Amino acid sequence: MGLVRPKDLEEYGVPRAQLYRLVREGLVEKQARGIYALARQAPTAERTLAQVAKRVPAAVVCLLSALRFHDLTTQAPREVWIALPEKARRPRLDYPRLRVARFSGAALTAGIEVHRFEGVPIRVYSAAKTVADCFKYRNKIGLDVAVEALRDFSRHHRGGATELARYARICRVTRVMQPYLDAIA
Numbered sequence: 001m002g003l004v005r006p007k008d009l010e011e012y013g014v015p016r017a018q019l020y021r022l023v024r025e026g027l028v029e030k031q032a033r034g035i036y037a038l039a040r041q042a043p044t045a046e047r048t049l050a051q052v053a054k055r056v057p058a059a060v061v062c063l064l065s066a067l068r069f070h071d072l073t074t075q076a077p078r079e080v081w082i083a084l085p086e087k088a089r090r091p092r093l094d095y096p097r098l099r100v101a102r103f104s105g106a107a108l109t110a111g112i113e114v115h116r117f118e119g120v121p122i123r124v125y126s127a128a129k130t131v132a133d134c135f136k137y138r139n140k141i142g143l144d145v146a147v148e149a150l151r152d153f154s155r156h157h158r159g160g161a162t163e164l165a166r167y168a169r170i171c172r173v174t175r176v177m178q179p180y181l182d183a184i185a
Contacts, residue, residue, distance in 0.1 A: 048096050050120040052080050056091045060112055060123045066130040072152040106170045128160050132167035135177050147180055154184050
């Protein structure tokens with residue numbers, strides 16, 4: 001059993017009363033409002049991302065959280081970074097804390113990968129798109145983080161230069177990234 005909502009269980013013929021009985025018996029824990037999981041499972045970064053994806057399905061994991069997902073940083077973000085359209089309403093979650101970045105057009109839709117964790121589809125930007133986004137949002141996350149991500153990306157994805165260049169054009173950061181690409185090469 002992964003993360004579930006009561007209405008998901010009802011689709012499989014499990015009544016809400018049975019879910020609440022399992023909570024009382026300590027077999028299932030309430031993770032967040034309307035989200036339940038098996039008890040005694042250690043919290044992980046992926047579970048946190050799954051909670052966000054379950055409650056904010058339009059969100060795409062981005063920037064520091066996506067860097068962490070792709071193992072391209074030593075940073076450990078305290079909040080989950082998500083991308084939303086410019087005019088979308090900001091979601092209100094008690095846990096986990098969210099950091100919302102606004103994207104539009106191709107910068108919002110390009111480079112989305114879907115990964116599944118505990119049966120929940122998690123939308124995350126690809127590694128190359130995330131690096132380009134880090135340069136676009138370098139004033140928010142820090143230039144040192146963007147350069148570290150670029151260095152780690154070039155080390156782990158040897159053939160990813162064309163993909164990185166494509167996303168740099170989409171995010172309009174080609175000129176900003178070029179000196180750092182030259183220094184790494």
